[in-house]
Amino acid sequence: xxxxxxxxxxxxxxxxxxxxxxxxxxxxxxxxxRQIGTMSVTxxxxxxxxxLSIENLSMRFDLPNGxxxxxxxxxxxxxxxxxxxxxxxxxxxGKTTLLNIVAGFLAPTEGRxxxxxxxxxxxxxxxxxxxxxxxxxxxxxxRDNVRFGPDMKGMPKSESAEIVDHLLDVxxxxxxxxxxxxxxxxxxxxxxALARCLANDPDVILMDEPLGALDxxxxxxxxxxxxxxxxxxxxxxxxxxxxxxxxLLLGERLLVMAPRPGRIHKEYRLPFADMGVGADLRxxxxxxxxxxxxxxxxxxxxNMEEEIMGRTEENA
Amino acid sequence: MGQIFADxxxxxxxxxxxxxxxxxxxxxxxxxxxxxxxxxxxxxxxxAATQDYTSLKTVTFGDESAVISNKAASVISIVLIxxxxxxxxxxxxLPKFLHAPGPFVGEATFTYTVEAEDGxxxxxxxxxxxxxxxxxxxxxxxxxxxxIAKDDVLVVQAYRSKLLxxxxxxxxxxxxxxxxxxxxxxxxxxxxxxxxxxxxVALTDKGTLNFEPSKGWQMENIWxxxxxxxxxxxxxxxxxxxxxxxxxxxxxxxLFRVIVGFALGAAVGIPLGYAMGLxxxxxxxxxxxxxxxxxxxxxxxxxxxIIWAGIGEQGKxxxxxxxxxxxxxxxxxxxxxxVNITKVHAAYSxxxxxxxxxxxxxxxNSLPEIFTAARVAMGVCWGTVVxxxxxxxxxxxxxxxxxxxxxxxxDIVLMGIILIGIIGFGIDMLMRWAEKYLVPWKGRA
Numbered sequence: 123x124x125x126x127x128x129x130x131x132x133x134x135x136x137x138x139x140x141x142x143x144x145x146x147x148x149x150x151x152x153x154x155x156r157q158i159g160t161m162s163v164t165x166x167x168x169x170x171x172x173x174l175s176i177e178n179l180s181m182r183f184d185l186p187n188g189x190x191x192x193x194x195x196x197x198x199x200x201x202x203x204x205x206x207x208x209x210x211x212x213x214x215x216g217k218t219t220l221l222n223i224v225a226g227f228l229a230p231t232e233g234r235x236x237x238x239x240x241x242x243x244x245x246x247x248x249x250x251x252x253x254x255x256x257x258x259x260x261x262x263x264x265r266d267n268v269r270f271g272p273d274m275k276g277m278p279k280s281e282s283a284e285i286v287d288h289l290l291d292v293x294x295x296x297x298x299x300x301x302x303x304x305x306x307x308x309x310x311x312x313x314x315a316l317a318r319c320l321a322n323d324p325d326v327i328l329m330d331e332p333l334g335a336l337d338x339x340x341x342x343x344x345x346x347x348x349x350x351x352x353x354x355x356x357x358x359x360x361x362x363x364x365x366x367x368x369x370l371l372l373g374e375r376l377l378v379m380a381p382r383p384g385r386i387h388k389e390y391r392l393p394f395a396d397m398g399v400g401a402d403l404r405x406x407x408x409x410x411x412x413x414x415x416x417x418x419x420x421x422x423x424x425n426m427e428e429e430i431m432g433r434t435e436e437n438a
Numbered sequence: 439m440g441q442i443f444a445d446x447x448x449x450x451x452x453x454x455x456x457x458x459x460x461x462x463x464x465x466x467x468x469x470x471x472x473x474x475x476x477x478x479x480x481x482x483x484x485x486a487a488t489q490d491y492t493s494l495k496t497v498t499f500g501d502e503s504a505v506i507s508n509k510a511a512s513v514i515s516i517v518l519i520x521x522x523x524x525x526x527x528x529x530x531x532l533p534k535f536l537h538a539p540g541p542f543v544g545e546a547t548f549t550y551t552v553e554a555e556d557g558x559x560x561x562x563x564x565x566x567x568x569x570x571x572x573x574x575x576x577x578x579x580x581x582x583x584x585x586i587a588k589d590d591v592l593v594v595q596a597y598r599s600k601l602l603x604x605x606x607x608x609x610x611x612x613x614x615x616x617x618x619x620x621x622x623x624x625x626x627x628x629x630x631x632x633x634x635x636x637x638x639v640a641l642t643d644k645g646t647l648n649f650e651p652s653k654g655w656q657m658e659n660i661w662x663x664x665x666x667x668x669x670x671x672x673x674x675x676x677x678x679x680x681x682x683x684x685x686x687x688x689x690x691x692x693l694f695r696v697i698v699g700f701a702l703g704a705a706v707g708i709p710l711g712y713a714m715g716l717x718x719x720x721x722x723x724x725x726x727x728x729x730x731x732x733x734x735x736x737x738x739x740x741x742x743x744i745i746w747a748g749i750g751e752q753g754k755x756x757x758x759x760x761x762x763x764x765x766x767x768x769x770x771x772x773x774x775x776x777v778n779i780t781k782v783h784a785a786y787s788x789x790x791x792x793x794x795x796x797x798x799x800x801x802x803n804s805l806p807e808i809f810t811a812a813r814v815a816m817g818v819c820w821g822t823v824v825x826x827x828x829x830x831x832x833x834x835x836x837x838x839x840x841x842x843x844x845x846x847x848x849d850i851v852l853m854g855i856i857l858i859g860i861i862g863f864g865i866d867m868l869m870r871w872a873e874k875y876l877v878p879w880k881g882r883a
Contacts, residue, residue: 247789257784261802271788304882
């Protein structure tokens, strides 16, 4: 194991003073930035087959009353290592089901998930997950929560202590190391969850509405943090959200899903995530493309919702 | 069936009548509380008008957070219980003016009027001496008087009554057809008693007089001993023991049974609960057993346990084991079922194995529930052990009070009840303290 390299300048997350003016963020090569949490092994590998592919995924399950639900139908998608995908869609479009299948908590009825050339059959440390809330272990201190992944692997405490210190610096919680998680605010808890996920050095980070329960201000700060972490670590990230704004800001690629059956409705490639790295997210929102894209997606989702409502009313 | 309803209806009416009879006393007690509350508020307002956040709230009725247990009320409540206890037992701890009227003690006289068969009437005086229990006073001497009825002397113990065979020294007798027609000038017959101010005089079927000194409002020692006599008993029993068994021995036996029974119940119940929470097969297997045994009160098992295991330690421990087992199993089961699935998912995606998830997620997550169950189980065990000892035991605090009740040693019975209450409360406090110390995250998820 190599020692974790020192962070890039300006990365220390010192309680959100991150508005570094009009500093333009340039995306640099993936490997050089993959430094958080001793991510040495992966960076030396051949990257040609690295990435996540979702192949012809279908999910259909029976209900106790004999009928069945088609949660997903024929969803295919390829993500290269280091890509940031946000997923949007009305309720019941299968976003969370998709994420649970990628995480390995559910087995699809058809299709498969392939990560870095091997098929996924269950949960594994290579795919970390950040939940909306309630996933921290409240019987552990902040430090023990972050250390959980390395501990489970049997990493010596001296080694994991360095990773923990480093990551708590990154998320700005160094002073809260000894606190119990229930003593922290909601935003701080989500930062712990992020650090805990990163401590395990996963290839893919799955986020299930990680900022959904936060207030608007904290949420904006956390969005900047997610962008920073993405850029610095070069992780592949799939982020599920209900907020169109968040999906636009945090999606290098944006997937709009449609319900019944859950399927991919439209995919976008967006510049905003790259622009937002190290910059003021409010400035990003002033980009001429931002508002039209937002309106387009909002309309799309509205129409889907109306369609669902109409269908329900017809049935009634 | 109709007979049962009629009987139960009768019981209900008797009950309602005694409830109505108790109402004045309850009203008196509530009145005392309201008076104390009124005085307290007045004094407090005079002394210092507080302006903390709660006192500035305009809505306090229905605001749970504005209702805080008033320390002064608790102190007054406890003091009042002892004052009432002392007042109605003539306790020496209380100043005399707080005592409820006691039984009549001392000398007094009443007269009776005899009518002989020939219609001749005569009066005689009865010199009554009422003395406290345990005293042997000298009987007063009756004055010699003329006439067919002679004066009598009557020595009675307080709270008791005594027959006066008035014709023992009279010139006319019951056999001779004489009978008493009045006491203190008031006519008396078999259905009409006469109140003579310091007691009650009744005419018996045989024509003698029955005198009962007035009891006052205080309770006799045999019903309710004074606080200090309970305290003295506590000292004497803890030093010399009761029926050759010391208090420490009684208490240790009871506590030993509770602790061993509870420990065994937890040692089996917790793993059983985990198995039921983690495996379909175990859930299916034990659900019918647990769900059936849970509502069976452990006290109902006492006869069976005595038949099977006798009245020794084994039987008691089996009983307490059964009392704790189901509670602990259900607590552990719901602790496991209550784990938030996102925590388990998170642990899996952090690379934890099943064993690690059990050790680091499921067990700590279920601890608060297990502690709650343990508190309930300890309470039930304590109640069950006392009841089991009441039924059959050689030693134990329950055995002590049931033995004392047979000899009407009410002070020991009261002392035992108070000790049982204090120990039960102590166990609960200990469990709460342990819970606060060991699972500080309870209710914080």
